[in-house]
């Protein structure tokens with residue numbers, strides 16, 4: 059056996075990994091995302107291959123059954139529900155862990171064959187506000203730049219992102235560049251984190267203050283830059299955005315919680331530096347104003363033309379390894395495959411023609427929180443959950459629990475049998491895990507990489523794409539699901555991206571239309587778009603043209619808006635949720651590696667000394683919201699702002715700790731993106 063080149067399954071940096079026959083994992087020196095680097099989690103991948111409690115056969119009501127019987131049951135339940143209650147009574151809830159090929163067939167089944175928009179994913183918790191903000195600004199869900207822009211910038215602004223812990227290899231690249239060229243780093247985060255330690259300036263912004271902060275910057279830029287520095291001919295909406303921003307200028311310091319000196323220092327640096335990259339992540343996205351925050355950030359780049367050129371632009375750092383790939387094939391309930399628009403008749407007709415179907419879903423489906431609320435209300439008859447644990451990750455776990463109890467048939471595809479969600483399923487389907495499955499993923503810089511199998515499938519285990527196709531065939535769509543493997547699916551995905559594409563759709567990988575299985579096997583990482591007859595495209599929008607009807611980008615007027623739930627006497631503190639450096643999701647993988655657990659071994663509640671009263675570090679405390687409670691170990695620290703506490707998201711009920719924070723979190727969502735406000739819940743201790 060030779061060395062296998064694959065991709066790390068943990069985060070949106072999308073590092074290349076090589077694995078030798080002994081299971082030794084190293085960073086892939088040829089992969090353009092990491093050039094050989096790995097973080098602590100990626101380095102430990104070889105130690106996570108033998109997962110305990112592996113699910114090795116389908117189980118119906120706890121009893122092992124064969125795959126044929128299991129798939130017959132899924133198809134029969136879906137068919138019955140559709141016949142009796144219509145297509146919108148069934149749903150799939152997927153994950154940024156799925157490979158693009160899995161996502162593609164899941165979307166084809168739901169939005170094409172069944173005709174419902176009810177295919178959503180846990181990327182709704184991660185990226186949905188960025189998707190909505192980018193679509194509003196650029197006319198498409200498009201990341202303009204590249205990782206190398208971080209190394210070419212003179213000022214890097216990190217907003218709502220503990221990059222040092224959550225995107226470690228990207229951070230290593232930034233710090234190496236800082237050492238070389240003296241890059242200024244501004245970190246905008248209510249908390250002091252590992253990332254703020256390297257910051258030239260840390261702005262401990264008030265939660266919810268980002269729109270005000272960037273609106274203030276927009277005004278400063280308009281007032282202090284010569285107008286010929288503005289990107290006027292390529293954008294529209296600047297006057298309306300300026301008017302909106304000026305209307306709130308009086309309350310800028312109150313809205314941001316920052317002093318005039320802090321604000322003006324940042325604004326001055328931004329105005330004086332041409333090469334600026336603004337990286338934003340969950341602190342921006344996981345908010346009831348997430349989409350507006352994304353647009354406030356993009357606005358300042360558009361207004362000054364700091365986009366599409368080396369060392370410039372807004373860059374969304376994706377949480378999950380394949381949140382972006384899922385979006386390319388319509389992974390969110392309000393999308394269709396190939397960035398086609400579910401609200402557009404012409405786009406729907408195009409997709410129906412390509413898939414040889416009479417029609418496709420003609421309206422958006424239920425977004426994650428709404429989907430589980432609908433299931434709890436008895437409106438979903440069959441729900442298929444893949445590669446995710448919504449009992450832990452969605453807000454308001456009581457609603458999720460009721461949804462799983464009330465829905466007549468819940469299918470869970472996973473690699474383990476004992477997740478909080480799997481324990482409530484009627485049918486469990488054993489899925490292939492990392493190292494066993496083949497396909498592609500897309501990282502935060504639009505780079506598509508292969509994830510390759512290097513181990514044989516355990517007996518009884520099947521990849522998700524196969525299970526979905528088998529259900530599709532059983533529902534009468536043999537022609538649509540006649541795929542022999544992931545290469546066939548990718549080939550169709552590439553063909554669709556170029557189908558009747560006159561250049562309006564930026565997502566285009568038609569250069570790979572007709573790719574052979576051998577070429578798919580050897581496919582090297584590349585950035586889309588990769589149009590037929592052209593080379594892959596690194597940076598977009600350098601020409602000042604955007605995929606909107608008039609070719610101009612939109613500067614979107616946005617007004618500061620407070621979070622939905624504000625603290626009050628009974629719940630005086632604000633709970634923020636965050637992630638650890640060495641753990642991933644609910645610790646199903648990283649939790650079995652002892653040395654990763656040593657970094658932060660217990661679930662803590664970080665409390666400011668001003669709020670601690672008699673509470674001492676190390677004491678057990680209960681944190682309570684209007685939605686639930688959790689038990690955590692107090693850590694008295696001034697890392698956060700007074701009045702704010704923080705907890706990590708990794709602990710689950712399955713560990714028996716009582717430390718799961720999901721039930722405490724409020725279910726408010728962004729009205730545009732549907733992304734939950736996971737970082738702002740009023741609580742008491």
Ligand code: SF4
Nearest residue numbers: 066068069073097100
């Ligand atoms: Fe994996 Fe992300 Fe670490 Fe890279 S930075 S090794 S993708 S977890």
